[in-house]
Amino acid sequence: MTKPPTAAQRRIIEAADPATGRLAGSEAQLAALVRHRLAFRHPRPPHAYFLTPTGHRVREEGAGGPAAGVPGPPPAAPPAESGLFAARTGAEPIPPPGAGSPARARDVRSAWEGLLEMRRMTNPDGARDRPCGWERTHLVQAAALALEAAGCPPGPEGYRVGETPQPEAVAVRDVAPEGLRACAAALEAAGWQVSEHAERARGERYLLASPRRG
Known part of the structure; x- marks a missing residue:
């Protein structure tokens, strides 16, 4: 079982930036939080x-309180290079445990704020309104996070994000036209270029979305 954080570690956690979760402390203290899965180190x-x-x-x-010293389970399947949790692409066969819960909403909000901070730190001009390099190499996860953070519901009744043969483009589908429009608006607000298309065989409408460059 993971040990509860010490009083010193709790003070560092409580002093984190309220918007981004950025931490301040000694290298040893911060490394200990990483070992407890309470923090991650930015790769750049x-x-x-x-x-x-x-x-x-x-x-x-x-x-x-008793719960304050006991960390919950680690975030689901975080990419090691980013520390971000796994956004829901809509391909999950059933809603995973915790779907729609307040805890999941907090996790999504934290992951989105972390991604915005990554944009600020890695985009040459510090822009938070334009996708960064990590998003261009993790297109499906990045688009899914933008959609979930905007409140769009993932499948089976909502969006589905998938790869395409086109470079730097994902396909977004939704079971309802109004849902597709909501997805387009959410991605555009998150800094993606979006266009709507129809499949010739079935006539199904879908979106092609690419991270905006400028």
Whole structure:
């Protein structure tokens, strides 16, 4: 079982930036939070540390209560190079445990804020409204996170995000035309270029979405 954070670690967690979850502390203290899955280290300079969704939960639950010192389960399948949790692409056969729960909403919000901070730190001009390099190499996950963060529901009754033969493009489908329009608006607001198309065989409408460059 993962040990609860110490009093010193809780102070670091509680002092994290409320919007991005960025942490301040000694290298040893921050590395210990990473081992406890309460923080992750950004892969690019200046290699800052940020709270994981579990770390955000510990902070929100507050210090002093029994739950405050016990971290929850680690975020689902985070890519090792980013620390971001797995966004729902709509390909999941059934809603996974916790779908639609307040905890999931917090995790999505934390992951989205972390991605915006990654944009700020890695885009040459510090832009938060334009996708970054990580998103261009993780197109499906990045698009799915933008959709889920905007409140669009993933499949089987909502969106489905998938790869396409085109470079730097994903396909987004939805069971209802109004859902497809909502997905287009969400992606455009997140800095993606979107166009609507129809499949010749079935006439199904879908979106092609690519990260905007400028």
